[in-house]
Amino acid sequence: MSQWMPLRPGKSEVAIPENLLGSLDSLLMTLDDVRATLAESPRIVAVPPVTAVAINGDRGTGKTTLLSAACAALADRADDYLVLPAMRPELFGSRDTVLSSFLASLQRSLSAGQQQVSVETLTAIARAARTYAMSRTPERALETSASPVDYAEDALSVARSSVALSDELHALMSEVVKPPDAPVRLVIVPIDDPDLAPELITTILADIRTLASIPGVVPVACFSMADLQLELLAKRRQRYDWLPAGTLSRQIEKELDKVFPYKYRFDLRPLSVYERAAFRPAGERDSLAALLQDFSDALGQLTGSQLHFEQWLRAPRYMRGLTSPLPNNPRSLVQLWETLSPGARIAGSRTQVALTLMQRIIRLVERPLLDDLGALLATDRETVELVEEATSGGEDSLLQAHLTTRAAVSLIVARQRPLEQAGAPATSVQMARLTGIYADVRVDDRDRTRLAQEALSAFLALQELALAVTPRRDQPYLSYLGEDDWRFLQTTRLAGQSASSSFFLAPPGFTFSDICLLADLWNSMVDLQIDAADIDTIARAHLALGMAFRRGLNRLSRSSFDKQRYDELYEMASRQYRDAVDSSASRDDAYCVWFENFVPLHWHTAFVSEQLAVMRARRHRATLGAASDMRAASIRSGDQQLEFFDRAIRPALDPDRGAAPTWLGGLYPVARELGSRYADRLAAVWPEWQRLLVTDQAAEAVVFPLTVESNPSSRNRFAKEESERGRALLERGLEVLRQLSAGE
Numbered sequence: 080m081s082q083w084m085p086l087r088p089g090k091s092e093v094a095i096p097e098n099l100l101g102s103l104d105s106l107l108m109t110l111d112d113v114r115a116t117l118a119e120s121p122r123i124v125a126v127p128p129v130t131a132v133a134i135n136g137d138r139g140t141g142k143t144t145l146l147s148a149a150c151a152a153l154a155d156r157a158d159d160y161l162v163l164p165a166m167r168p169e170l171f172g173s174r175d176t177v178l179s180s181f182l183a184s185l186q187r188s189l190s191a192g193q194q195q196v197s198v199e200t201l202t203a204i205a206r207a208a209r210t211y212a213m214s215r216t217p218e219r220a221l222e223t224s225a226s227p228v229d230y231a232e233d234a235l236s237v238a239r240s241s242v243a244l245s246d247e248l249h250a251l252m253s254e255v256v257k258p259p260d261a262p263v264r265l266v267i268v269p270i271d272d273p274d275l276a277p278e279l280i281t282t283i284l285a286d287i288r289t290l291a292s293i294p295g296v297v298p299v300a301c302f303s304m305a306d307l308q309l310e311l312l313a314k315r316r317q318r319y320d321w322l323p324a325g326t327l328s329r330q331i332e333k334e335l336d337k338v339f340p341y342k343y344r345f346d347l348r349p350l351s352v353y354e355r356a357a358f359r360p361a362g363e364r365d366s367l368a369a370l371l372q373d374f375s376d377a378l379g380q381l382t383g384s385q386l387h388f389e390q391w392l393r394a395p396r397y398m399r400g401l402t403s404p405l406p407n408n409p410r411s412l413v414q415l416w417e418t419l420s421p422g423a424r425i426a427g428s429r430t431q432v433a434l435t436l437m438q439r440i441i442r443l444v445e446r447p448l449l450d451d452l453g454a455l456l457a458t459d460r461e462t463v464e465l466v467e468e469a470t471s472g473g474e475d476s477l478l479q480a481h482l483t484t485r486a487a488v489s490l491i492v493a494r495q496r497p498l499e500q501a502g503a504p505a506t507s508v509q510m511a512r513l514t515g516i517y518a519d520v521r522v523d524d525r526d527r528t529r530l531a532q533e534a535l536s537a538f539l540a541l542q543e544l545a546l547a548v549t550p551r552r553d554q555p556y557l558s559y560l561g562e563d564d565w566r567f568l569q570t571t572r573l574a575g576q577s578a579s580s581s582f583f584l585a586p587p588g589f590t591f592s593d594i595c596l597l598a599d600l601w602n603s604m605v606d607l608q609i610d611a612a613d614i615d616t617i618a619r620a621h622l623a624l625g626m627a628f629r630r631g632l633n634r635l636s637r638s639s640f641d642k643q644r645y646d647e648l649y650e651m652a653s654r655q656y657r658d659a660v661d662s663s664a665s666r667d668d669a670y671c672v673w674f675e676n677f678v679p680l681h682w683h684t685a686f687v688s689e690q691l692a693v694m695r696a697r698r699h700r701a702t703l704g705a706a707s708d709m710r711a712a713s714i715r716s717g718d719q720q721l722e723f724f725d726r727a728i729r730p731a732l733d734p735d736r737g738a739a740p741t742w743l744g745g746l747y748p749v750a751r752e753l754g755s756r757y758a759d760r761l762a763a764v765w766p767e768w769q770r771l772l773v774t775d776q777a778a779e780a781v782v783f784p785l786t787v788e789s790n791p792s793s794r795n796r797f798a799k800e801e802s803e804r805g806r807a808l809l810e811r812g813l814e815v816l817r818q819l820s821a822g823e
Contacts, residue, residue: 256295
């Protein structure tokens with residue numbers, strides 16, 4: 080599997096990803112400008128010294144790749160550039176330095192080159208090497224001198240050698256850079272990762288500055304500026320421990336600016352989300368997105384559950400706090416690409432192959448999480464393990480994933496603005512856009528720590544990998560976007576009362592992909608600007624949102640619910656539910672939680688009549704009963720199907736808050752028909768809620784029309800049949816009329 084491709088027409092071949100092409104062109108243009116300035120100068124000594132070139136970036140961003148590509152491109156122009164072999168300071172011996180390596184590499188390169196080198200030049204190199212060696216002679220070595228006179232002469236020679244070295248290097252490079260009757264040649268001195276040799280960093284920087292002061296010599300060093308500053312700060316604090324760290328840091332920055340000014344710095348940024356999706360090693364055709372999709376399809380055939388990598392490959396819209404969980408540097412992406420490549424050969428059964436691939440993906444994804452949490456969050460290194468369970472058919476073993484942690488990770492939802500209830504109708508629902516998702520982590524009773532953006536994304540991605548192959552009931556720790564978060568994004572008024580619970584909840588989001596999808600869908604629904612008092616439209620929109628979530632759509636439009644009645648949409652949702660109940664996919668599981676538990680909240684008697692609420696609840700119970708036998712792969716069956724329904728109303732029944740609020744009684748008919756454990760407690764406030772509801776509706780039906788002119792062409796609406804609620808409403812209306820008449 081070749082990863083090399085021709086960069087430019089010429090003799091050299093080099094691997095260069097597309098994201099580095101712009102930096103490479105800028106680097107080559109800068110060096111060409113330096114050479115042109117040098118060529119126009121009548122005398123080389125009159126040219127201002129050229130400062131070193133720095134390629135700066137985090138680990139794995141492609142610094143070494145860019146350095147190699149630039150050297151390969153310049154090597155094809157031997158008349159203009161003399162490119163020395165790249166130095167690796169971390170491989171230096173005890174006596175090696177950048178200057179000594181430079182002189183040795185210069186001699187070898189000139190001797191092996193096509194151009195003839197004069198004896199005088201080679202002699203000058205040897206003399207400079209000898210002078211440099213003398214300048215590094217320690218004082219204790221002079222103690223072996225034969226006499227005090229010899230000691231004095233030797234000490235004087237060592238003292239003068241440092242000054243003499245500079246003159247000899249300038250004279251030597253004048254002949255190499257601008258020889259008689261030949262074009263000017265820049266000497267490129269590549270230095271790869273000098274910050275990996277922290278014990279030599281001070282000497283390395285001094286040598287780079289010495290070389291950079293010689294016209295025509297251009298050291299090109301690639302390193303992480305942040306790591307370099309940390310190493311220098313640690314050394315500086317050993318000598319100046321009384322100075323503040325900020326003062327030392329500013330001094331170091333000024334010194335580095337003198338060696339590597341911004342004019343000659345090339346900063347490599349992390350890959351964007353879209354660059355990660357399109358990433359492929361140089362010379363390869365398949366993108367990372369294509370390989371991830373192939374792996375998802377293969378995993379789906381093996382486990383019946385698919386990973387939704389399409390959400391990993393795009394930036395989450397509307398939100399702050401989340402980013403793509405894929406690595407943002409080319410080095411890690413190359414490893415991920417090679418892991419998923421069809422050329423990767425892994426021995427074993429299909430299950431074992433999937434296990435190995437999953438383990439490698441997890442190792443790459445979890446790094447930001449482990450780096451950010453350190454000892455706070457202990458993610459089991461054996462996150463994915465093979466569980467040997469023989470099946471009746473003798474098929475491959477089942478693949479299970481386990482994300483274990485000693486910490487509690489709590490998701491935090493941010494909304495666009497505080498929700499206002501002033502002037503809201505007596506029965507209304509106001510919603511706000513979701514603007515951010517964050518997370519705090521807490522171990523035992525310690526203070527909470529806010530997770531970094533990359534760490535939170537990695538945590539949710541690991542959770543997604545685990546849920547892709549393991550039922551949710553086997554996951555001991557799960558953080559998810561649930562009823563409390565959706566409740567925070569809306570306020571509800573029922574018959575003039577402010578309700579602490581909400582009744583139009585989106586499905587729960589257990590994975591990175593589902594959370595991103597739900598955020599997009601929720602915000603697109605809020606953007607429709609549905610009237611807060613139009614409860615029927617709000618309910619239909621929520622049904623459409625749940626179905627769009629299961630289908631993987633990230634945008635909700637009015638056309639998806641505007642022309643269908645609520646019962647028609649419910650029937651469509653129930654068909655999707657019947658398809659989802661026997662699925663082990665995480666998204667299908669979340670959809671079932673929503674359909675079983677959250678949809679019945681739509682039938683609060685502030686929104687629909689008691690008869691309609693009972694009819695819908697009975698139909699819902701029949702739908703759940705027919706599906707209960709197919710829920711072997713789910714965490715709920717039978718009476719467990721209302722787990723989240725009961726959790727949605729439980730906070731309002733907290734004994735510490737006193738008696739249950741009146742508005743909660745409006746759920747009694749639904750809770751009674753579905754068999755909720757809280758039905759008896761809701762029955763206690765049901766009569767009071769009926770009186771409140773009748774009073775509120777009577778005021779709207781009788782008093783309100785007296786002050787608003789009616790439309791002559793409108794049609795009156797009558798109930799299809801007489802009901803207890805209708806009789807109570809009529810009686811209350813007549814009572815209001817009698818009071819008005821008596822008042823006159």
